[in-house]
Amino acid sequence: MTDLLLSQVKLSGESQFGTDEYVVNMGPQHPATHGVLRLIVKLDGETVKETIPVLGYLHRSIEKISENRTYPQCITYTDRVDYVSAMSVNLAFALATERLMGIEAPARAQWLRMVFVELQRLASHLLWMGAFAGDIGALTPFLYGLRERERILDLFEMTCGQRLTYNYIRIGGVMIDVLPEFVPKCRAFLDYFEPKIAEYEGLLTYNPIFLERTKGVGVISPEVGINAGICGPSLRGSGVSCDVRKQQPYLFYDQVKFNECLETAGDCWSRYKVRMNEMRESISIIRQSLDRLEPGPIEAKMPPVLKAPTNSEIYSRIESSRGEMGVYLVGDGTAKPWKVKYRCASFSNLYLLDELTRGWKVADIMAVLGSLDMIVPEVDR
């Protein structure tokens, strides 16, 4: 047998047993792609040669539909842009429209928005933490994360009646005022939740296997990150200060004290750590916002039909749970936007996936993909 093989090698002048590319289609149905993302992964053994994300499996053409909806109606569609962090997208659209039309929401509404958006950030980071740990193979943090997320959703449900797609933050204010018992319940939750972060960190942060899997994996250098348009916690993990809440404060973020969480290594672990620290900062922001909550109107005085000025356009951005969430609106004088464009953090963060995984192992795709906090509906929209 060996002689036969050798003779073949001699005859052809080179080995007939050259290596071939091993193309694996990960997704659209795959446990680790968080929905219906498809990755065409070209492998050399276990080593990744190329990762090509194929998008569009969850495309619902929200931007196009929005052109045929009035401004308030668009809010219901923003819920579906990023359903893990729906409040943030609600807020992004509402703020953009308010800036376009020159509406100023009353103070109570602004503080309420801050409470809810930061609660949403907690819920989103909790789900992210669980999913990221699950991608790496630790299944328990997911359940711990969801346990606390459930309580946040209870707070949302108590206020606006829905658990996932809230439609709560409206143009010019919020949908409905919070119940009197909301504030004590929210404080009780924060007191309950604060020590739990240490619990998650106890399971993950310095666990040697977790460190092995995340330290030095998927390193985004600050220059590459900025050039590729990475944003949010993913870029802050590289040590780039890019928090919209600090740089271009909206709502009352300039009136509360909080730190921008930065890590310097730029690897998966840093991104993880940034998000864990952000949860602590969010708690502090919510506490301060609840302190400043004073009775008052929750909705600005607005015309019954909201119309944007002719030929008006605006790009407004906020810091959503995933990063910079931008909304670009073009008004044409009617009640419907002429053009809506969402600038989603997931989409721009996904851009680096190929570069970050090339030359690494199959398992690192999951670690990197998880650490970028990508949500498929936001990628496809």
Next chain:
Amino acid sequence: MKVVERTGAQGAEKFYLIAVVQGLFLTLGHVIKNLFNPKRMSVVFYPEQKKALPPATRGRHRLMKREDGTPRCTACMLCATACPAECIHIKAEESPDPNIEKRPEKFDIDMLRCVFCGFCVEACPLDAIRMDIPDVTIADYTRESLVYSKEFLMNHDNKDVVTGYNPPRPVQLTHGPHARP
């Protein structure tokens, strides 16, 4: 944007085994605590036990009725216009009552399209449509049966449910036949 300088190695990373043991004890602690105090576990035994829906829940729609059993709805189309999902289909007809101009001949809500945003309830000036039936597990076998007809939407005892979606309205009616109690 500004780039922060890289700091040195973190100290606590060095103690590998401590973190391993710490993790094992953390989960062991949960096992023991949960074994002796099952109430710690936030579990709802679903089909038998259901979480109480809060008053704000946007539930299933219903069409409110007048005292004589006819719908309060006057087919003004405000809800159908407000609906972002275009799931309300109304066909108006002349009302036999001389005081009322129109009434719906057909009032269909396509639950497969409905996004439960509550805009229809907020838009209605007559409090004719409400989303206060505390039923959030809407499911059926056919698409047709999930298009709720006027008759289905009016198949209720017209009582006010304490729990239910009660949003601020554009026109607050405090007296008269359409006033909300």
Next chain:
Amino acid sequence: MLTGENIVQLVSGLLHWAYAQAGISSLAGVIDPIISAVVMFGFIAVFVMFLVWMERKVSAHMQSRIGPNRVGPLGLLQTVADAIKLTIKEDVKPVNRDKVPYFIAPIVAFVATFMGMVVIPFDKGVVVQDLNVGILYIIAITGFTVIAILTAGWSSNNKYALLGGFRSAAQIISYEVSLVLSVVPIIMITGTLSLSGIVEYQKQAGYWFILPQIVAFLIFITSATAEANRAPFDIPEAESELIGGFHTEYSGVKFAMFFLGEYIAVVVSSAVAVTLFLGGWLPLPYLDFLHIPGFVWFLAKLLLVIYLIMAFRWTFPRLRVDQLMDFGWKVLIPISIINILATAVVWFCLYGKGAQ
């Protein structure tokens, strides 16, 4: 007094009386092993079902859930229901599979691990076959699983399965080495390969080998976890990467066999760990006046070790394939070689040539 040995003697007495009544005494040498194998199979089947239930309950309680609680008291019959479901389920097979290996792989995986149970001493004298090369036998026979997994991965004609199969081959072969090396000091000290003999040695010595050989114990548990393809070393079936790895394409009974095989491997490795390091059926020191039968002690220790392996799975993330190899070859194997040398030196200094 109730001991495992007495029970075995009683049962075998009854059996031989029955043989005499039936006039088949001459066949006792053939029938006895069959009966013990069947009894062992029955035991292991029930025990594995219990283990599956236990794993689900333990993981649930770790995660603040309740776990199975519908079928039977405390959900104990859930595994039975699952087993019935798996057996009556349609066996979905990929069209382009390699038919014969695809069929044989789960059987080999199941049988190879199950055969390991044959030499485990549950109590003094309670063992199906007390081989004098017991450890060697277990290590050899459980090594067959790698063939099963590689075959399964190859014959499924699925890319994930193939990756899983290759990962598994690399992993099991590497960790086999450290597994064997971690056992060597024990064999050096006791001078026997028989599992019962090792327990007897611990009884006479008055201490369990976990005390002088804690390093070997840790290496053994780690390697055994890797051998059984359990998290954090479950890269061959890594759910979040390879979906199901080598058993992606298996369903129904064949999947059940892989599943059972994994749990039996856990039982076998834990049983060996108990025998080698935790004194097998020996009671806890100062508690032997309680006269608790040896097999109860054995099972208690077994469950403790199994809990440890389960806790690993539900606490730790999964290693990457190259880190797994690094860990095996660059950490575990050097440490176990150093351990062997250190043991040899210390034992020679303490006891001289006639250590046994």
